[in-house]
Every structure is written in structure tokens, then in C-alpha cells.
Amino acid sequence: MDDKDLNEIDVLKRMFPAARILLCHFHVIKWLRRAVRNDKRYGTYATEVLKQLDFCVTNMVYSKSEVELLQHADELNVLACRGGRGELWTYFEENWMDSKQVWVAFFRMTLPHFRLETFFGKLKVDLNSAMSMQQCLEAVIRYQRR
Secondary structure, X not given: OEXXXXXXXXXXXXXXXXXXXXXXXXXXXXXXHHHHOOHHHHOOOOHHHHHHHHHHHHHHHXXXXXXXXXXXXXXXXXXXXXXXXXXXXXXHHHHOHHHHHHOOHHHHOOOHHHHHHHHHHHHHHHOOOOOOHHHHHHHHHHHHHO
């Protein structure tokens, strides 16, 4: 998991050629929202349009299907290209859509860590910090027997 530092990604790819590189959702959203607000590079958008662009970015990152991702990307395209502008959309399409497997939630659904996090989320319902080790183990065993 990385935050889109290209130098770090290149090093990781060299050192772990078989590893799948993923980008942190928090950092992807932060980076794309910053790009949307880069007035010098992409021009100034109205406040309401910026809010809509933010929603599009977040919705794309957390898309649960490729169809959903493409719908939100189309929304971003329409918003970003208002007033005859195309720079923001071109940047996004060239730099992000080709690498969607590393930052869109849909492409992570089958990864072991995703299933493990889901398991821990469900398990935490039956656990609390006041439990002894024995009580924790009993709760885990009860959960597994369900």
C-alpha cells in the first residue's frame, strides 16, 4: 500500500516484482481533491462545482463495480469539461484511469486483506477491551462456529 509517491512505487516494483501495489484511499482522495483545486494548472471552478467534483472523486474511489466507476468518471468528465475546459479531465484520464486497479475499491474486493478486514470488523462486535485473553479466545471460537 502506497500513497502514489512514484519513487517509492518504482522501488517497491523493483524489490517485490510479484507484489501487487495498492494506493491508500485516503491519499488518493486527498491528492485528487488537491488536483481539482489547482487553479494555475486547470483553471478555477465555482464552489458548487468543486463540491460536486469532490463527490465524484470519493464515489470513484469507493466504487463497487466497474460500471459504477465509469458512471462517476463520466460525471467527473462533464463537470471538469465545463466552459470548454479539458485539462483536468485529460490529466485524470491519462494518469488515473489507466491505473484504476491500484486505487478503486472494486478491484480490491477479492484480495485477502480485504476479506481479513471484513472478518475483523465482524469479530470486533463480539469483543471489547475489558475482556480477558480467555474471554477473547472464547469469543473468537464462538464466532468461528457460527
